[in-house]
Amino acid sequence: xxxxxxxxxxxxxxxxxxxxxxxxxxxxxxxxxxxxxxxxxxxxxxxxxxxxxxxxxxxxxxxxxxxxxxxxxxxxxxxxxxxxxxxxxxxxxxxxxxxxxxxxxxxxxxxxxxxxxxxxxxxxxxxxxxxxxxxxxxxxxxxxxxxxxxxxx
Amino acid sequence: xxxxxxxxxxxxxxxxxxxxxxxxxxxxxxxxxxxxxxxxxxxxxxxxxxxxxxxxxxxxxxxxxxxxxxxxxxxxxxxxxxxxxxxxxxxxxxxxxxxxxxxxxxxxxxxxxxxxxxxxxxxxxxxxxxxxxxxxxxxxxxxxxxxxxxxxxxxxxxxxxxxxxxxxxxxxxxxxxxxxxxxxxxxxxxxxxxxxxxxxxxxxxxxxxxxxxxxxxxxxxxxxxxxxxxxxxxxxxxxxxxxxxxxxxxxxxxxxxxxxxxxxxxxxxxxxxxxxxxxxxxxxxxxxxxxxxxxxxxxxxxxxxxxxxxxxxxxxxxxxxxxxxxxxxxxxxxxxxxxxxxxxxxxxxxxxxxxxxxxxxxxxxxxxxxxxxxxxxxxxxxxxxxxxxxxxxxxxxxxxxxxxxxxxxxxxxxxxxxxxxxx
Numbered sequence: 001x002x003x004x005x006x007x008x009x010x011x012x013x014x015x016x017x018x019x020x021x022x023x024x025x026x027x028x029x030x031x032x033x034x035x036x037x038x039x040x041x042x043x044x045x046x047x048x049x050x051x052x053x054x055x056x057x058x059x060x061x062x063x064x065x066x067x068x069x070x071x072x073x074x075x076x077x078x079x080x081x082x083x084x085x086x087x088x089x090x091x092x093x094x095x096x097x098x099x100x101x102x103x104x105x106x107x108x109x110x111x112x113x114x115x116x117x118x119x120x121x122x123x124x125x126x127x128x129x130x131x132x133x134x135x136x137x138x139x140x141x142x143x144x145x146x147x148x149x150x151x152x153x
Numbered sequence: 154x155x156x157x158x159x160x161x162x163x164x165x166x167x168x169x170x171x172x173x174x175x176x177x178x179x180x181x182x183x184x185x186x187x188x189x190x191x192x193x194x195x196x197x198x199x200x201x202x203x204x205x206x207x208x209x210x211x212x213x214x215x216x217x218x219x220x221x222x223x224x225x226x227x228x229x230x231x232x233x234x235x236x237x238x239x240x241x242x243x244x245x246x247x248x249x250x251x252x253x254x255x256x257x258x259x260x261x262x263x264x265x266x267x268x269x270x271x272x273x274x275x276x277x278x279x280x281x282x283x284x285x286x287x288x289x290x291x292x293x294x295x296x297x298x299x300x301x302x303x304x305x306x307x308x309x310x311x312x313x314x315x316x317x318x319x320x321x322x323x324x325x326x327x328x329x330x331x332x333x334x335x336x337x338x339x340x341x342x343x344x345x346x347x348x349x350x351x352x353x354x355x356x357x358x359x360x361x362x363x364x365x366x367x368x369x370x371x372x373x374x375x376x377x378x379x380x381x382x383x384x385x386x387x388x389x390x391x392x393x394x395x396x397x398x399x400x401x402x403x404x405x406x407x408x409x410x411x412x413x414x415x416x417x418x419x420x421x422x423x424x425x426x427x428x429x430x431x432x433x434x435x436x437x438x439x440x441x442x443x444x445x446x447x448x449x450x451x452x453x454x455x456x457x458x459x460x461x462x463x464x465x466x467x468x469x470x471x472x473x474x475x476x477x478x479x480x481x482x483x484x485x486x487x488x489x490x491x492x493x494x495x496x497x498x499x500x501x502x503x504x505x506x507x508x509x510x511x512x513x514x515x516x517x518x519x520x521x522x523x524x525x526x527x528x529x530x531x532x533x534x535x536x537x538x539x540x541x542x543x544x545x546x547x548x549x550x551x552x553x554x555x556x557x558x559x560x561x562x563x564x565x566x567x568x569x570x571x572x573x574x575x576x
Contacts, residue, residue, distance in 0.1 A: 015419035018419045021210055026397060053430075061424050061431075068170060069171060070168060100194065103191050130198065
């Protein structure tokens with residue numbers, strides 16, 4: 001239940017970020033050429049949305065196993081090896097997730113006072129996406145793990 | 154440093170996601186070198202901070218919209234009305250389709266499975282042996298890498314600071330050259346009876362119909378490239394204009410995209426963007442580690458001792474890229490090796506734009522090289538043929554791809570003339 005809700009919320013946020021990015025770039029074109037008055041904060045804001053999109057979307061990619069991978073060797077392995085490697089993959093995802101939570105949070109704190117030149121909040125606020133996504137990596141990995149167990153793998 | 158490489162290769166071989174393997178390997182390297190780990194977290198963000206990266210979701214979205222709204226389908230319809238009646242026409246239509254819409258979704262494998270699952274069955278139905286059908290689709294996908302708009306170029310530009318527009322324009326001439334030679338070889342094979350030579354009838358009525366269908370979709374490339382070629386818009390802005398054009402076209406006329414489609418497309422765009430961007434962000438950390446420990450310099454110096462000729466160097470570098478692209482998929486190979494190799498290439502006085510495009514072309518070939526090329530593997534699966542069966546029919550096409558690559562490598566003006574004239 002929790003997983004499904006998180007997944008749906010995450011999908012909504014990711015979709016909204018894509019729309020925001022497209023809208024901001026479009027607005028930038030309009031303001032530059034038609035109104036001749038560029039929006040000063042648009043570039044920084046769009047970049048920030050893109051960074052959030054990247055790491056939040058990566059959590060969804062964990063859920064759907066959509067990250068780039070190489071199965072050149074794995075293809076030739078038996079089921080027991082494969083199952084072991086699936087466990088390793090969970091461990092890998094959790095390790096990076098944990099890293100992002102701990103060290104992401106540290107850089108959030110370290111840059112809490114540094115402001116974006118054109119945005120009314122701190123760079124630390126922007127970096128919040130790392131610890132948040134770290135938690136989401138783990139959270140989105142769990143349903144995959146549960147589904148595997150349900151299949152008896 | 155050695156720790157980093159060992160961990161990375163081990164995780165990669167065991168089939169772990171590339172981005173995660175890279176991240177953990179870099180973290181292990183940091184620990185071994187005594188670099189504070191906060192630096193890695195910081196690189197993961199700063200690596201994807203340059204504004205050109207924003208073009209990635211926009212191009213992915215534009216590609217998805219073209220596909221779902223039927224713009225791609227109508228353009229392919231036009232292509233087959235024009236060339237379908239020539240001998241080998243259906244094979245040539247495959248090439249034309251790849252010219253029109255390959256490379257935009259970011260994953261060459263996804264492209265190949267999308268195009269392959271439509272075109273291979275129709276080729277087989279027309280009498281093409283399945284292994285030849287698969288070979289044509291694979292070869293055309295490898296070529297499609299060069300033809301803009303291509304996501305690999307977007308990422309290369311964002312990563313290296315090269316202008317995305319310049320990369321697009323630089324790809325035109327060699328891309329078209331490659332497409333034409335492929336088409337000619339397919340035509341010759343059809344005449345010689347290697348491929349079915351049945352010719353459809355050419356009909357003006359059908360062409361008129363296809364043209365009427367495709368006239369508005371043709372606006373898509375115009376919107377995309379008009380601004381870039383005219384130097385009016387950046388590639389990022391052109392992508393958003395293309396998104397708007399496709400949306401308006403669908404809302405007003407085609408109405409093929411349902412609200413559910415749209416939602417799914419947006420999420421999928423987010424996921425594709427994320428997979429690519431996290432890779433780029435994490436790779437920044439790894440490249441930075443290489444750079445601070447002097448690896449690119451070391452490689453450059455070693456190579457300079459081996460050869461002082463840019464001629465040989467380009468060959469060496471290209472072969473390296475082909476090998477790793479075939480093993481790793483194009484994008485990860487580019488993201489890992491471009492920063493390292495570009496240092497070397499600069500020392501030999503090779504134009505970065507020239508090298509960038511050469512790298513893109515090398516990736517395209519690496520992906521379809523038998524027996525490991527990732528894209529070839531996928532296409533063979535779709536065509537239900539074994540890899541060994543598809544290898545032989547693949548050879549003439551590989552020869553063409555390599556020939557074009559040599560032209561790109563050693564006749565740089567083919568790459569550089571259009572960007573110089575137009576930008």
